[in-house]
Amino acid sequence: MTLRAKTAVRALPALAATVLFAMSGQVCAQDTAVVGDPKAAQGKISMCIGCHGIPAYKAAFPEVVHVPKIAGQNAEYIVVALQEYASGARSFPTMQAIAQNLSPQDMADLAAYYSNLK
Missing domain, CATH: 1.10.760.10 (Cytochrome c-like domain)
Structure with missing residues (x-):
């Protein structure tokens, strides 16, 4: 596996967490209205x-x-x-x-x- 591929694989969990966090904030904002x-x-x-x-x-x-x-x-x-x-x-x-x-x-x-x- 190349260094670029290893870096991408390591970055996926952080990217997924960021997306989930952003989505949960939107859901919470809608729920608290x-x-x-x-x-x-x-x-x-x-x-x-x-x-x-x-x-x-x-x-x-x-x-x-x-x-x-x-x-x-x-x-x-x-x-x-x-x-x-x-x-x-x-x-x-x-x-x-x-x-x-x-x-x-x-x-x-x-x-x-x-x-x-x-």
Whole structure:
């Protein structure tokens, strides 16, 4: 067997492992997609409407900020925002406290609910 053939034979397991790893990542990414249910969110919105349900509301803690309108916002954007608050990538104490207590399903449900409002 030539040196080239031996090298190719040795490389096959690594190549196969790389392909399997890449494919498993794609399968996992597809399996972890959470579909939101707007009806399920109705029991979860009480923590949101106190600020986001009041037109032109401004929160006063820890500083005065305009609370954004989330009705009609893109669902994916809402989920990402909640994930970022939960991880600390976005900083606002009230939102961080709320988001850290939400499951991925809760986030998806809330996003589905608010994205369907106008």
